[in-house]
Amino acid sequence: GAQAGFGRPAPLPQTGWERLRELWRREGARAGAGEQQQFPEETVNIAKSAFTAGVVGWLYGGLPAFLSARKAFIESSHGEIFQNRADAVQSAHRAGLRSFIRYGWRWSWRVAAFATVFNVVSTGLSAYRDKTTISNFAAAGAFTGALFRMHLGLQGLAGGVMFGTAFGVPAGGLLMAMYGLAGETMQEKRSRERRELYEQRLAEWQSRLSMTEILDQTESNAQGRPEMERAREL
Secondary structure (H helix, E strand, O other), X not given: OOOOOOOOOOOOOOOHXXXXXXXXXXXXXXXXXXXXXXXXXXXXXXXXXXXXXXXXXXXXXXXXXXXXXXXXXXXXXXXXXXXXXXXXXXXXXXXXXHHHHHHHHHHHHHHHHHHHHHHHHHHHXXXXXXXXXXXXXXXXXXXXXXXXXXXXXXXXXXXXXHHHHHHHHHHHHHHHHHHHHHOOOHHHHHHHHHHHHXXXXXXXXXXXXXHHHHHHHHXXXXXXXXXXXXXXXX
């Protein structure tokens, strides 16, 4: 382990492709006295936003379907005979629950996929260009909208680009406003943390290198003394 960590720290990425590769690579992060391997914060945020979008999409599609199916069941079951009131209520809830699962899932995976593609593209553009701008979000929205509507032909493709751009610009503006309140964008924060970690590792490497040179010199001096004594005796 000491030998593996003795090499000079890898230099900071200089090109856009190097910064893109770092988004999907586990990296060391200081945690107390040790170092943990974890994905970059941007990648973790993409996974979190996909999960959140899936939940929101499920509620958006499932709740109206639940209420509609429950109401339709009540209106169409006046002639049916139930054992008691609780049995009738449970039957209505089961009908609503089936619609909640069915239509909630339809909306959930679509919203989660849209949010994931949008975030992957916008994060990738910010990493490649090494800066975060509204144009990154507009381009990500246009690409995502076109991807989801391209099966409808040229007209659907154009509509998807317009919808995606209309979604990406305000979403990007909101995120840029939040970054302004925080004092730095996500890309600026990552560049700063990457530089600080590199400088810390470089200082540790130089310290270990100096210590190794001192130990080598001490060992050489210790080996040289017996030889000098034997030479004097001769």
